[in-house]
Amino acid sequence: MVNAPLHIITLVKWVPDAQLERRYNAEGRIDRSEGVLSELDEYPLEAALQLREAAQDREVRVTALTMGPAGSSTAVKKALQIGADDAYQLTDEALIGADIWASSVALKAAVEAVAGAGEFESGEPEYLVLTGMASEEGESGAIPAQLAERLGAHVVTYATSLELEPERLVVTRSGGTESQKVAVRMPAVVSVTDQANDPRYPNFKAIMAAKKKPLTRFSLADIGLRAEEVSAKVRVLTTTARPPRTAGEIITDEGDAGLKIVEFLAKERLL
């Protein structure tokens, strides 16, 4: 084999289900007592699986990595069912309330631990980290760049297509005002949008097979970090629930609804 093996580490997050009511708890933190694998993290996982399937002459492993409370094991288990080869879960009390800064510190150490642990038959692997475009509940989209900065890796965000070439990855991304096709060498961190692919669903066979795949749990100490090194730099002072929107006046069109809307807009001084 000519090409070095590639280790794709896909970050997956266990998040509160957006279809249900999400809330903050009394400590000013998002209530994480229940959750699901973030929908936005299914796209990078699918992208990783497609890269693996397309790389005929190259050893590619797809690892799912999550950081979160005990329940986050369901996120990596789902990733194993969808098709990841193995999985890691970073759980530690000291990570409760982690902000962007602290999360990227912990994820950097976790990615390095995972990349170091992988054994490949065809030589020293290169690694590629794939993430969702943003976390579903935080929505900042700042982790990929922070992680890359800490890893000394390149970063490409908002990828809409990915293609592996010898020694590089070609990515199409949507910048704000233009679409760009870029080439990046490993190691790299790439965030993948929901425009990139249609994530697959696990079938029964895959669900059964996932039970045999390795899932490793580790703590901060296992990856060489102390609690003080992941203390947040930002604190939340207050959280206030907005009163939910309520339905206003609903009419059925009797041939004059267009006029009625314009009347409503005029009355509300919106014209």
Add this chain to the structure above:
Amino acid sequence: MSNVLVFFDVLGDALSPAQRELIAQAQSLGEVHVAIGAYEGDPTPALAIGGIGEVYLAETSLPAPEVAVVDLLETAVAECGAEIILGSATADITDALARLAVRLDTGIICGIAALNGELVATKSELAGSYTTMSQLIPAPGRPLVATFKPNNLDPERVDALLEAGDAPDGTVLPVRPSVGGVEILERTALEVSARPALAEARVVVAGGRGVEGDFTPLEELADELGAGLGASRAATDAGWIEHAAQVGQTGVTVSPQLYISAGISGAIQQRAGMQTAGTIVAINKDEDAPVFEIADFGVVGDLHEVIPQMIEELRRRKG
């Protein structure tokens, strides 16, 4: 007085409304300096605003995703002693400021609506269902890095806050493009709509699957109202309108005074991007469509009849 560094990833011939708003926000916090990533010719005339301090440039223009903008920012922070670094909450700016926060060993708060004199940030969270206040845990010499969502100050208010001034001088810092970084193979400019930018528009007209392929009536309605044109993912996925028009969780978040939703069911991902609008008007032929749960005024009816009638009535009123 604090020094505030404002980062523009691109500066054209004139400031965009979001850039003007950002300067107005920054001026309420201290003396404003500006760092510019990409530009053509001399970018400083666009900054002819009273009270602007230093304007920092690299040796050449640095278009995104050029990572050397982080070197530019790091050097500029040291030069002006910035205690606050601000940018808009767009992808390329977030990438640059997130890296900068690592280098400065400080916290970053993304997507804020306002920052007060005590540096407490107000932010909308969980798709607009919460408002939070947060701040940096104070430590000596630790600056705050934050990104702003646009459309939190009225344009009239921004105009009143920004006084005309002389074009400032540019200061060129010893920063050059990176070597061996991300290589750009191709760039294609996205079509720029002549309508107001979606995230900044005060009125948005949006269409979904119910539009059935033809956005012309919605375009006409948008033009009558001076509105930005948006869409659901079903409509952008179908290719009826460009992806940049997608409103929602994975599209643009809008918070206009008025949002008119036509032929959109109101899925949770769509609502995530528009439910903080001042007033929501919905047109849908299904009386059980979830969008009616959040509409201030709803019409159960066919948009192909209701929209043309609206356009006609708006034109009649204008005389």
